[in-house]
Amino acid sequence: MEESQGPTQCECPAHILDLLSPTTSEHALEWRSRCRARLRHLAAVTPGARVRFELDYLTPEGPCRTFEAVDPAEGHFRGPKETVYRLTGWRREPFEVLPAGAAS
Numbered sequence: 001m002e003e004s005q006g007p008t009q010c011e012c013p014a015h016i017l018d019l020l021s022p023t024t025s026e027h028a029l030e031w032r033s034r035c036r037a038r039l040r041h042l043a044a045v046t047p048g049a050r051v052r053f054e055l056d057y058l059t060p061e062g063p064c065r066t067f068e069a070v071d072p073a074e075g076h077f078r079g080p081k082e083t084v085y086r087l088t089g090w091r092r093e094p095f096e097v098l099p100a101g102a103a104s
Helices: 026-043
Strands: 050-059 062-071 076-078 084-086 095-098
Antiparallel strands (some): 050 062, 050 095, 076 084
């Protein structure tokens, strides 16, 4: 499959997107736009950011959706009781970055 065929996955890294040649394909342009939007969304998860996932992660503390990013590049997030977890695959999960001071 190539981009003009309208792939549904939008996980292309920026360094690959930057190599693509110009196109007029609507499917390709829409896919590139979705990939860039995903990259911007991921970039908002910086150390200290509070992130709420759509689904619970099961932790020893119980189910949890809201974490504080400690080292998002490594998948390290702090739970509500200060325990740091490594959330593998977090980039593929639906989430929102909470504004500072927002309730969990």
